[in-house]
Amino acid sequence: MWISKFKQGSSRLIDYLPKSKRGSIIFTTRDRKTAVKLAHQNIVEVSEMDETVAMQLLQKCLVDQHPINSHNATALLAQLTYLPLAIVQAATYINKNMVSLKDYLLLLANQEGDVIDLLSEEFEDKGRYRSVNNPVATTWLISFKQIRQRDPLAADFLSFTAYIDPKDIPSSLLPLGQSRKKETDAIDLAINVHRLVHLATRNWLRKEQLLAKWTKKVIVRLEKVFPDNNYRNRSI
Known part of the structure; x- marks a missing residue:
C-alpha cells in the first residue's frame, strides 16, 4: 500500500501523489502546462478523434445497428467536430426520441438557444462518474x-x-x-x-x-x- 505524505493545507497536486519506484501514475489532461508540470518529458499526446473512429463510435452508440446513411453521418460528425462526448450525447438523443440523423442535423441548424437546449440534454454514460454532469x-x-x-x-x-x-x-x-x-x-x-x-x-x-x-x-x-x-x- 502506498502512503503519500503531504503538508496539510497544501494546494499543490504533486504533494498528494504517492511516490514509489514500483509503479507509475497516468494523468489525462487537456492542459499541456499541467502535463509538463506533472510528467515533465513523459508525455504522450493523444490526437483528436478522426472521422473513421468517430463513425465507429456513433455506430456503436446507436440502438439501430443497421448501416447508417454515410452522408448524414459524415455531416453530423463534422457538425459535432468529432467530439466524443457530443457524439455520445447525440446518439442518446436519437435513440430516446427515435429521430433520424437527418432530423438531428436539422435540430443543430436551429436558433442558438435551441441548439444549446439540445446540447444540455442529460444522458447516461457508463464511462463517466455518476457525480459528473454529462451534457x-x-x-x-x-x-x-x-x-x-x-x-x-x-x-x-x-x-x-x-x-x-x-x-x-x-x-x-x-x-x-x-x-x-x-x-x-x-x-x-x-x-x-x-x-x-x-x-x-x-x-x-x-x-x-x-x-x-x-x-x-x-x-x-x-x-x-x-x-x-x-x-x-x-x-x-
Missing part, C-alpha cells in the same frame, strides 16, 4: 469557470472570440494583456476555438447578461486594429 454545454460551463479562475485573460479571449468567426483568428485582433507573456499564456488556451465552445461561450455570456458589454468591446477593438481600405493594407 456538453454543462461540461463546457465548468471548464470555462475554471479558466476564469486560473487565467482571466484567457477567459476574456474566449469571450472576445465568441463574437467573431472561430476559424483562423489572428492574435493581433485579441484584446491586449498586461504583458506579452500573459498574452502568450492566454492564447495557448483560447486561440483555437471549437465550434461547440464558441456556441456555449456565447450562451454563457447571454445568461450572465454580458452580451451587450462584450459586443461593445469587440466592436471597439476591431475599429481600433482593423486596417482601413487604403490599398497598402490589402495583404493585412
Whole structure:
C-alpha cells in the first residue's frame, strides 16, 4: 500500500501523489502546462478523434445497428467536430426520441438557444462518474469557470472570440494583456476555438447578461486594429 505524505493545507497536486519506484501514475489532461508540470518529458499526446473512429463510435452508440446513411453521418460528425462526448450525447438523443440523423442535423441548424437546449440534454454514460454532469454545454460551463479562475485573460479571449468567426483568428485582433507573456499564456488556451465552445461561450455570456458589454468591446477593438481600405493594407 502506498502512503503519500503531504503538508496539510497544501494546494499543490504533486504533494498528494504517492511516490514509489514500483509503479507509475497516468494523468489525462487537456492542459499541456499541467502535463509538463506533472510528467515533465513523459508525455504522450493523444490526437483528436478522426472521422473513421468517430463513425465507429456513433455506430456503436446507436440502438439501430443497421448501416447508417454515410452522408448524414459524415455531416453530423463534422457538425459535432468529432467530439466524443457530443457524439455520445447525440446518439442518446436519437435513440430516446427515435429521430433520424437527418432530423438531428436539422435540430443543430436551429436558433442558438435551441441548439444549446439540445446540447444540455442529460444522458447516461457508463464511462463517466455518476457525480459528473454529462451534457456538453454543462461540461463546457465548468471548464470555462475554471479558466476564469486560473487565467482571466484567457477567459476574456474566449469571450472576445465568441463574437467573431472561430476559424483562423489572428492574435493581433485579441484584446491586449498586461504583458506579452500573459498574452502568450492566454492564447495557448483560447486561440483555437471549437465550434461547440464558441456556441456555449456565447450562451454563457447571454445568461450572465454580458452580451451587450462584450459586443461593445469587440466592436471597439476591431475599429481600433482593423486596417482601413487604403490599398497598402490589402495583404493585412
